[in-house]
Amino acid sequence: IKLGLGNPQKRVxxxxxxxxxxxxxxxxxxxxxxxxxxxxxxxxxxxCLAAGALQIRNKM
Structure with missing residues (x-):
């Protein structure tokens, strides 16, 4: 599955x-x-949910 392409359902x-x-x-x-x-x-x-699962933080 390509994250940058395709329909919204595939990206989700x-x-x-x-x-x-x-x-x-x-x-x-x-x-x-x-x-x-x-x-x-x-x-x-x-x-947002994926970022939470990955524990990605914005340090700006």
């Missing part, structure tokens, strides 16, 4: 898999970050 599914596996790679990160500004709220919500 990919984000749930990322959160469930608690796995983030350098290749996934740019597409993952774009999900926070997606047009669909379900994608943004899934990105």
């Amino acid at each position: 599914e990919a984000l749930y898999l990322i959160g469930g596996l608690k796995l983030m790679t350098a290749k996934l990160l740019p597409s993952f970050l774009c999900c926070f500004s997606d047009d669909f709220i379900a994608v943004r919500q899934a990105a």
